[in-house]
Amino acid sequence: MSEVGQAPAAVIMVRPHHFVPNPATISDNLFQARSEVPPSRALADAALAEVTAVADALRGVGVGVHLFDDESTGTPDSVFPNNWFSTHPDGRVAIYPLYAPNRRAERRADIVQSLRVGFQVNGVHDYSVLEDDCLYLEGTGSMVLDHVGRVAYVARSFRSHDRAVAMVCRDLGYEPVVFSSLDSRGAPIYHTNVMMSVGSTVALVALDSFEHRAERDAVERRLAASGRAVVPLTQGQVDEFAGNAIELRGTGGSYLLLSARAYDSLTSEQRATLSAHVHLLPVAVPTIELAGGSVRCMVAGIHLPRRVRETGLAEVGG
Numbered sequence: 001m002s003e004v005g006q007a008p009a010a011v012i013m014v015r016p017h018h019f020v021p022n023p024a025t026i027s028d029n030l031f032q033a034r035s036e037v038p039p040s041r042a043l044a045d046a047a048l049a050e051v052t053a054v055a056d057a058l059r060g061v062g063v064g065v066h067l068f069d070d071e072s073t074g075t076p077d078s079v080f081p082n083n084w085f086s087t088h089p090d091g092r093v094a095i096y097p098l099y100a101p102n103r104r105a106e107r108r109a110d111i112v113q114s115l116r117v118g119f120q121v122n123g124v125h126d127y128s129v130l131e132d133d134c135l136y137l138e139g140t141g142s143m144v145l146d147h148v149g150r151v152a153y154v155a156r157s158f159r160s161h162d163r164a165v166a167m168v169c170r171d172l173g174y175e176p177v178v179f180s181s182l183d184s185r186g187a188p189i190y191h192t193n194v195m196m197s198v199g200s201t202v203a204l205v206a207l208d209s210f211e212h213r214a215e216r217d218a219v220e221r222r223l224a225a226s227g228r229a230v231v232p233l234t235q236g237q238v239d240e241f242a243g244n245a246i247e248l249r250g251t252g253g254s255y256l257l258l259s260a261r262a263y264d265s266l267t268s269e270q271r272a273t274l275s276a277h278v279h280l281l282p283v284a285v286p287t288i289e290l291a292g293g294s295v296r297c298m299v300a301g302i303h304l305p306r307r308v309r310e311t312g313l314a315e316v317g318g
Contacts, residue, residue, distance in 0.1 A: 006148050006200040008301035009249040010064030012111060013055055014081045017069065019047030021291040022076040024100040028158070029190050029292040030183055031239070037290055046287040051079060054257075054298060057283050062251030066302070068111055078106045079288055080297040082193075083138040085112065087303045088172060089147060091122030096139045096168075097130040099159045104131070119304035125171055130164055137164035140300070141191035141293075143174075146198050147303060149226050150174050153219065155181040155192040179219060180211035184235040193296050195238050198228070199247035200254060202277040206233040206243055231273050240265035241294035246301065247278055259294045260284035 020039040037043065055065045070078040077083075077100070084107045086094045093112060098104050107128065115121050127137065137143070142160035144153040152174040154160050162178070169176045181189045189195050195206040203223045207230075210216035223230050233242050242265050245258035256278040263282035266274075274280060285295055 005249065006146065006198070007247040007249040007254050008303050010066065010302040011058065011248065011299040012081055012302060013051060013065055013067050013299055014078045014106075015048055015051040015055075015067055015069050016075070016079050017044060017048060017071045018073045018076075019044050019079060019287070019291075020076045022100060022102065024102050025077070025292065028187075030185060030187055031190070031194060031241070031292040043287065047079065050285045050288050051298065054283050054285065054295060057281060058248065058250075058257065058299075061255050061279070061281065063248045063255070064302075066114065068108070068114075072105070074102065075106050077103050077291060079291070080141070080293050081106065081111070082297055082300040083141045085300060086139050086145070087115065087119075087301065089303050089305065090173075091120045091304055092172065093121055093124045093304075094139075094168060094172060095124065095126040095128055096142075097128050097136050097164065098138055099136045104128070115302065115304060119302060119306055121304060125168075127164065127168060130161075130167075135161040135164040137161060137168060138191065141193050141297060143168075144192045144196045144198050145174065146226065148200075151222065152176050153192055153196060153198065154178045155189050155195065157188045157190050159190055160192070177219060177222060179215035181206070181209045182211050183209065184239055189238075191293075191297075193244055194241065194293070195233070195243045197243055197245045197247070197296065198223070199256065199278060201227065202229045202231060202274060204231050204233055204243055204245060206235065206238045208232070208235055209238065229273060229277065231270055237262075237265045241289060242266060244294040244296040246296045246299060248299075248301070252279065254278045255281045257281050257283070257295050257299065259289065261286065261289065262294060
């Protein structure tokens, strides 16, 4: 098997046909539009166009996109599949317990089954039963994973329960690094992936959001020790979704997918630092961002090994 990398070369995306910000998550997702946004055909059409544009941009740079449509009217957050499953270089898939009951129908057996077509799936860990005990862990929203160093960075929130974190990390072989992170209003950040992104050689992290200096220093040291350049984000940039980015592998090298809003919030110095490591790929998703997530949430990386070819060699998918 090839060397495991941090940046996946293929992703899963879900294109909703009836998008609307989820009223069931507005109480704790302070990145979501603060007043309820009523459903409308114009809103749904705009969201569908934005997902299509992200998929086209990724395909344009050689990232494999497996795009699924969601025509249900009962799954308002289906555009964010990274919350309900993750894939891993050893061939395992994890299914996660979700906080909002109306999000649980997002879990789709057909998506998991589709992974078996081109990739090796050696096992599926289904943690959704933890919902019965109110133990939530919302995938790679709750955990920012360093697949190479086997580290799971987790900001404390009731969507990232300590017991669920410990269980998943033990089973999948990641070391949990847990910390408290507050948004610009002083509330716990609901998902780690809005304040932190870990790429192959560079990381974005909102150092000023850490509640405890010792935890901040420990995370910063850990990232630096892994050989990554650390780009600090301000609270204002986090509010613009600058932390909600993901490195992907295309035909021209590594690309950092981020929203146009996030890109605009970065300073010229930050852009220069990032550009020394990755190609920047900004895409506008203003409608999707009304739901409290951005482009990182819209893609679930495929880190599975590709199926063995006739040569007998296996290729890692991400």
